[in-house]
Amino acid sequence: MTWPPLREELRGIEPYGAPQLDVPVQLNVNENPYGPSPACVADIATSAAEAAVTLNRYPDREFVALRQSLAWYLSRDTPAGIVPEQVWAANGSNEVMLQLLQAFGGPGRTAVSFAPTYSMYPEYARDTNTRWVAGRRADDFSLDLDAARDLVKTEQPSVILLPSPNNPTGTALPPEAVGELCEAAGDGLVVVDEAYGEFRREGVPSALELLPSYRNLVVTRTMSKAFAGAGLRLGYLAAAPEICDAIRVVRLPYHLSAVTQAVALAALRHAPELLGKVDELRAERDALVTWLRAEGYDVADSDANFVLFGRFADRHAVWQGLLDRGVLIRETGPDGWLRVSVGTPDEMAAFRAALSDVNGERA
Numbered sequence: 001m002t003w004p005p006l007r008e009e010l011r012g013i014e015p016y017g018a019p020q021l022d023v024p025v026q027l028n029v030n031e032n033p034y035g036p037s038p039a040c041v042a043d044i045a046t047s048a049a050e051a052a053v054t055l056n057r058y059p060d061r062e063f064v065a066l067r068q069s070l071a072w073y074l075s076r077d078t079p080a081g082i083v084p085e086q087v088w089a090a091n092g093s094n095e096v097m098l099q100l101l102q103a104f105g106g107p108g109r110t111a112v113s114f115a116p117t118y119s120m121y122p123e124y125a126r127d128t129n130t131r132w133v134a135g136r137r138a139d140d141f142s143l144d145l146d147a148a149r150d151l152v153k154t155e156q157p158s159v160i161l162l163p164s165p166n167n168p169t170g171t172a173l174p175p176e177a178v179g180e181l182c183e184a185a186g187d188g189l190v191v192v193d194e195a196y197g198e199f200r201r202e203g204v205p206s207a208l209e210l211l212p213s214y215r216n217l218v219v220t221r222t223m224s225k226a227f228a229g230a231g232l233r234l235g236y237l238a239a240a241p242e243i244c245d246a247i248r249v250v251r252l253p254y255h256l257s258a259v260t261q262a263v264a265l266a267a268l269r270h271a272p273e274l275l276g277k278v279d280e281l282r283a284e285r286d287a288l289v290t291w292l293r294a295e296g297y298d299v300a301d302s303d304a305n306f307v308l309f310g311r312f313a314d315r316h317a318v319w320q321g322l323l324d325r326g327v328l329i330r331e332t333g334p335d336g337w338l339r340v341s342v343g344t345p346d347e348m349a350a351f352r353a354a355l356s357d358v359n360g361e362r363a
């Protein structure tokens with residue numbers, strides 16, 4: 001056997017992750033550019049200190065207080081409201097979705113999504129020995145509903161992963177599409193990944209509104225993006241209570257540390273402030289789309305805090321040219337396209353200047 005005795009199918013695979021480079025303008029992993037206020041930092045510090053007093057004890061395994069607070073927060077996006085029994089949380093929505101695949105995927109089962117999409121999805125499938133099938137999105141990155149329905153009927157997946165807005169294209173899903181796929185899925189789960197949900201444009205509803213209609217619908221969210229809490233590692237979902245209960249079978253004991261729970265609760269107390277920058281970021285995003293289009297680029301409509309633009313004969317050269325000017329974006333998505341996260345006005349000015357410069361040089 002080759003050393004180390006890694007699973008055969010994992011040999012030679014690079015670990016997932018964008019380059020973490022120390023450059024002045026970092027627009028590559030869709031973080032929120034605004035940190036918490038001093039008042040919020042102080043509340044977080046006090047809460048972490050209080051949790052530290054009882055660190056000799058395991059934390060609340062069912063994170064009851066945190067579930068209550070998340071249910072309160074989610075209820076603003078659906079008239080039916082959300083109760084704590086409908087909420088589950090883990091260390092980032094990546095872990096939430098891995099747990100979904102652990103509980104509902106596995107050998108002999110299939111997971112489906114539609115490319116181009118978030119590149120972690122096939123990794124959850126691989127790590128849980130779930131068969132992976134990727135359909136295609138239409139040329140404008142929307143979901144071709146007929147083709148999607150056909151694929152679901154043929155493959156009978158136990159989990160369908162549907163990001164809305166999609167990463168890396170920014171495309172939101174209409175609620176009718178979610179509803180039709182929930183029906184086509186039978187007893188399979190339809191997971192609408194709303195990691196960027198809070199950035200959706202005016203009039204675009206959250207899939208949370210559909211929860212009372214479909215027992216197989218799961219909506220995942222994260223505190224990493226709109227909540228400016230990427231370093232916190234807190235993701236969560238809303239679904240029928242029996243789905244939350246089933247996940248408890250696969251979760252590791254005490255998977256959410258006492259410090260994570262205390263800090264997440266403190267951050268949720270500051271929700272209005274932490275989310276206060278979302279409107280500014282949405283306006284900055286729309287201005288970026290307008291500017292890129294005026295410059296002659298193809299730009300995908302975006303409901304997220306990033307924009308996919310192109311097309312470049314040599315996208316790597318453009319990515320490198322921007323990096324040489326201190327601006328880090330992401331070389332991801334279909335060939336010829338690049339993705340840039342929305343930052344502060346100063347960061348976006350630096351990005352626009354650098355892109356114009358790279359263009360001038362290459363003209």
Ligand SMILES: Cc1ncc(COP(=O)(O)O)c(C=O)c1O
Binds near residue numbers: 093
């Ligand atoms: C579509 C999508 N879903 C989920 C995640 C996971 O985020 P986290 O694990 O930080 O909650 C990301 C992160 O970039 C993402 O782009």
